[in-house]
Amino acid sequence: MNRHERKEDAVRRMMEAGHPHVPGDLTARAVARGTRLRRRDRALRRIWWTLLAAAAVAFVVWASVARPWEVPPAGTTPPLEGW
Template identity: 80%
Template structure:
């Protein structure tokens, strides 16, 4: 018996057995769970956008104070010769 025949026999056995009992409130529970998941995803997305906005604001404030695009002042002065 090759692998394909073995799987086919297993599927036939599964189809011949009695089907399990499905709870009557399964659809209602699925809807409630889906609603909770959508609500949680929406809250997580809003928190993520808020954190991103705060990070951008913090970067703008930092950049305006530090001004990283300007050349820093020289730490030493050049020697004065010829005075």
């Protein structure tokens, strides 16, 4: 018996066997689990967008106060000559 025939035999035995028993409340449990997962995903997405918006606002506030695009003032003053 070659490999293909063994696989075919295994599939044939699986098809002839009876179907497994399915719990009666399987649908209700699946719906409840799906609802929980969807609610959790929605909450995580909202938290993510809130944190992203807060980071953007914090960056804008920091940039408006620190003005990193401006050249910093010189640390020393030039010498005064001719007074």
